[in-house]
Amino acid sequence: xxxxxxxxxxxxxxxxxxxxxxxxxxxxxxxxxxxxxxxxxxxxxxxxxxxxxxxxxxxxxxxxxxxxxxxxxxxxxxxxxxxxxxxxxxxxxxxxxxxxxxxxxxxxxxxxxxxxxxxxxxxxxxxxxxxxxxxxx
Amino acid sequence: xxxxxxxxxxxxxxxxxxxxxxxxxxxxxxxxxxxxxxxxxxxxxxxxxxxxxxxxxxxxxxxxxxxxxxxxxxxxxxxxxxxxxxxxxxxxxxxxxxxxxxxxxxxxxxxxxxxxxxxxxxxxxxxxxxxxxxxxxxxxxxxxxxxxxxxxxxxxxxxxxxxxxxxxxxxxxxxxxxxxxxxxxxxxxxxxxxxxxxxxxxxxxxxxxxxxxxxxxxxxxxxxxxxxxxxxxxxxxxxxxxxxxxxxxxxxxxxxxxxxxxxxxxxxxxxxxxxxxxxxxxxxxxxxxxxxxxxxxxxxxxxxxxxxxxxxxxxxxxxxxxxxxxxxxxxxxxxxxxxxxxxxxxxxxxxxxxxxxxxxxxxxxxxxxxxxxxxxxxxxxxxxxxxxxxxxxxxxxxxxxxxxxxxxxxxxxxxxxxxxxxxxxxxxxxxxxxxxxxxxxxxxxxxxxxxxxxxxxxxxxxxxxxxxxxxxxxxxxxxxxxxxxxxxxxxxxxxx
Numbered sequence: 314x315x316x317x318x319x320x321x322x323x324x325x326x327x328x329x330x331x332x333x334x335x336x337x338x339x340x341x342x343x344x345x346x347x348x349x350x351x352x353x354x355x356x357x358x359x360x361x362x363x364x365x366x367x368x369x370x371x372x373x374x375x376x377x378x379x380x381x382x383x384x385x386x387x388x389x390x391x392x393x394x395x396x397x398x399x400x401x402x403x404x405x406x407x408x409x410x411x412x413x414x415x416x417x418x419x420x421x422x423x424x425x426x427x428x429x430x431x432x433x434x435x436x437x438x439x440x441x442x443x444x445x446x447x448x449x450x
Numbered sequence: 451x452x453x454x455x456x457x458x459x460x461x462x463x464x465x466x467x468x469x470x471x472x473x474x475x476x477x478x479x480x481x482x483x484x485x486x487x488x489x490x491x492x493x494x495x496x497x498x499x500x501x502x503x504x505x506x507x508x509x510x511x512x513x514x515x516x517x518x519x520x521x522x523x524x525x526x527x528x529x530x531x532x533x534x535x536x537x538x539x540x541x542x543x544x545x546x547x548x549x550x551x552x553x554x555x556x557x558x559x560x561x562x563x564x565x566x567x568x569x570x571x572x573x574x575x576x577x578x579x580x581x582x583x584x585x586x587x588x589x590x591x592x593x594x595x596x597x598x599x600x601x602x603x604x605x606x607x608x609x610x611x612x613x614x615x616x617x618x619x620x621x622x623x624x625x626x627x628x629x630x631x632x633x634x635x636x637x638x639x640x641x642x643x644x645x646x647x648x649x650x651x652x653x654x655x656x657x658x659x660x661x662x663x664x665x666x667x668x669x670x671x672x673x674x675x676x677x678x679x680x681x682x683x684x685x686x687x688x689x690x691x692x693x694x695x696x697x698x699x700x701x702x703x704x705x706x707x708x709x710x711x712x713x714x715x716x717x718x719x720x721x722x723x724x725x726x727x728x729x730x731x732x733x734x735x736x737x738x739x740x741x742x743x744x745x746x747x748x749x750x751x752x753x754x755x756x757x758x759x760x761x762x763x764x765x766x767x768x769x770x771x772x773x774x775x776x777x778x779x780x781x782x783x784x785x786x787x788x789x790x791x792x793x794x795x796x797x798x799x800x801x802x803x804x805x806x807x808x809x810x811x812x813x814x815x816x817x818x819x820x821x822x823x824x825x826x827x828x829x830x831x832x833x834x835x836x837x838x839x840x841x842x843x844x845x846x847x848x849x850x851x852x853x854x855x856x857x858x859x860x861x862x863x864x865x866x867x868x869x870x871x872x873x874x875x876x877x878x879x880x881x882x883x884x885x886x887x888x889x890x891x892x893x894x895x896x897x898x899x900x901x902x903x904x905x906x907x908x909x910x911x912x913x914x915x916x917x918x919x920x921x922x923x924x925x926x927x928x929x930x931x932x933x934x935x936x937x938x939x940x941x942x943x944x945x946x
Contacts, residue, residue: 319878324621331628334643338635343908348635348642351896352628359624362617369617373941378878384673385873388666388845389866395849396862411849412842418673419838429839433846446505446854 314378317370324363332356387418404449408433454579461805465813470513473506474810477514478817481521486529492522493883494668496780497660498847500787501854508788509803513810515784519777520571520760520811523720524818527563527753528826532556542724546741546748553744557826558690562746563753564822566702570754571815573706574713574761578808581714582797586769589794594902595912599922600772601895606929607715608775609884611722616933619884622875626888627895629654636893637900655864656783657855659889662868663875663882665848669841670873697746701731705751709758714765715774720756727755761811768796768804772891776883779890 331352341347391414398407412429416422440446464470484495496515503511531547543563550559592600609619632643633653644650690698705727712723731751732741741748764781766774771793773779785792790800797804852865872882906912914920 316878320618320621320880323874323878324625327625327628331631331643338640338642339638344904346637346900346903348638348640351899352631352642355624355627355631359621359628362621362624365617366621376879380874380877381674384670385870388670388673389870391845392666392849392862392866392869396859399853400859408846411845415842415845416838419841422838425838429842433843436843436846437850440850446850447857448850448853449859 315370316376316378317366317373319378321363321366321368321370324359324366328356328360328363332360384418387415391415399449404437405434408437454583457801457805458579458809460801461807461809464509464802464806465513465809469507470510470806470810471813473510473514474517474814475817477517478521478814478821480514481518481523482525482528482818482821484518485522485525485527491664491668492519493660493776493780493886494664495522496777496784497657497664498844498851500657500660500780500784501851503784503787504855508785508790508800509806511784511788512781512803512807513814515781516764516807516811517814517817520757520814521818523756523760524564524567524822527567527756528560528822531559531563531749542728542752543749545728546744549742549744550746550749555744558694558746559749560822560826561690562698562749564819565698566705566750566753567757568815568819569699569702570706570709570757571761572812573703573754574710574758575808575812575815577710577758577762578765578811579805582765582769582804582808585765586794586797589770591918592770592794593912593916593919594898594905595916595919596922597772597898598895598902599913599919599926600770601891601898603922603926604772604774604891605884605888606926608887610929610933616930618880622880622882622884623888626885626890627892629659629885630889630892631896636897649860649864654889655852655855655861656890658852658861658864659868660780660783660886661848661852662865662870663872663885665844666865666869667872667876667882669844670869671876672837673841694746697737698750701735701747701750702754704730704734705754705756706758708751709755710762712755713759713762720759723755723759724752727751757815764807767792768807769794771796771894773887776886779887782890 335349335352335356338349339347340349391411394414395407395411398410409430412426412433416426437448437450441448441450465474480495481492484492495518527543527547530543531551547559547563605620605623609623610616632650634651635642641651708727708730709723712726728748728751731747732738735741735747737745737747763774763778766772767778767781771791773782782792848865849862852861853859855861875882902912912919914923
């Protein structure tokens with residue numbers, strides 16, 4: 314897909330979400346503004362910019378969007394797993410899970426994973442006992 | 451004048467305490483490292499470290515973040531000179547610096563960059579000390595209308611300069627402003643856009659947004675590129691001859707002045723300053739014919755301007771409370787975490803913070819010269835750390851940073867979601883820096899807008915009838931007209 318058109322769609326979607334959302338609140342009068350007016354104005358401006366982007370996308374050169382799903386999926390999943398494991402087991406196991414999972418997006422090596430896990434666990438202890446960060450270790 | 455000297459003296463007292471020296475040194479070291487490494491700019495690093503602000507004193511935190519900021523500028527120029535890879539902003543250092551490196555004058559280039567940064571930083575420290583309080587006085591002339599216009603002017607300039615595309619940049623600013631409206635509306639107590647989710651009542655977490663958009667998105671995009679690092683193993687001769695040294699000074703002084711001025715402008719900062727200084731050197735230097743082929747002037751001027759602009763960009767933040775780029779917006783965030791409101795009263799109310807920061811910038815400069823010039827060989831070995839080792843560590847820091855803000859593991863999900871969003875923005879060619887600026891300034895913009903309208907009973911005219919506000923409105927209009935004109939011209943050229 315054309316980058317400019319995708320940008321335009323993103324802008325318009327966000328503008329519509331906030332613009333329509335703000336209609337639930339009071340707009341007020343000009344000398345006594347309600348909570349809705351400011352977001353409504355900004356959404357309007359954003360919507361116009363979105364239309365300009367769409368227009369430019371139809372006219373201009375076509376630079377295409379290339380998404381690579383693998384890395385973003387791996388990284389997002391490893392963060393979520395980190396939070397879940399920290400919550401239900403503890404953060405030491407979560408560190409191992411984070412390093413192991415995220416290593417999938419580069420060349421995998423058990424030795425490197427082991428070294429990183431050991432190193433980060435040491436860092437976590439430093440955070441907890443020297444810097445006083447309240448980590449669930 | 452005496453007053454400034456007295457204040458600076460007190461500032462040095464603050465900056466020279468053991469604790470603050472340590473924060474300054476730490477900031478410089480972290481800054482240099484991240485400047486050298488790919489994929490971690492000062493924005494990402496400061497956002498990851500922002501939660502530390504809760505446990506540090508305000509002055510210490512600001513000193514450290516400032517150190518990271520200007521340290522990164524220097525580390526970046528080392529990477530640009532030796533490998534022609536700038537990660538942050540040292541685009542210009544790639545030209546002459548890299549040419550010098552190819553000619554075997556790596557040491558000389560690094561020395562020139564180091565000393566010029568030092569000169570630039572010193573000049574800028576003097577400028578900040580002399581002008582920031584004066585600008586603070588000017589700020590008393592600012593009413594809500596002026597603040598609105600100043601912020602809008604900042605939005606337009608930042609969008610145009612950092613992204614080169616007004617429509618895309620402004621769009622990102624507005625998205626940031628809209629994200630900033632989520633949560634309780636201060637004026638009416640109404641919950642806005644919270645979708646009845648309790649964790650949104652206080653608004654979106656600034657730290658989650660910053661770490662997601664800058665930290666995570668950056669990591670993924672580096673992984674996509676399959677980043678490979680080439681270790682540097684050259685021999686280095688550092689100390690220049692006297693004739694070489696003499697060539698550094700005039701160019702560095704020119705760069706310092708250009709940088710100090712450009713750093714003050716909204717949307718200005720290091721990148722613009724480098725271009726400016728390089729252009730000035732090309733026009734006025736005695737050796738202007740050599741510039742571009744690896745001349746000392748080509749390195750000295752831009753390095754001095756880079757460093758000078760990094761410092762003077764603190765002036766609008768400290769005296770008006772308006773950050774002019776994304777790094778400054780994060781600094782504002784750090785101050786707000788500590789309950790300090792930047793603005794005209796900041797310098798009077800927190801003199802130790804302001805003057806201590808200025809003094810520490812100069813001390814930081816000395817640190818950087820000591821750290822970098824003799825120890826360049828050591829720093830270059832940082833390049834040997836492969837990305838596969840680096841990024842899991844950064845990921846872990848992102849998690850800890852998010853978690854420690856509220857001691858809440860669920861915030862990590864929010865960060866991950868913003869990471870996905872930041873990645874999508876990156877892939878369609880949108881910059882996240884204007885978004886951050888809009889997010890942090892949005893609530894201030896809304897408050898001043900509403901205050902002005904209720905002061906003038908619903909009348910919009912003060913925005914253009916008040917003189918300062920009117921001038922700023924004209925500048926904004928000029929920028930908009932210019933960018934429409936430039937856009938039309940480009941599309942016409944493409945069609946022919």
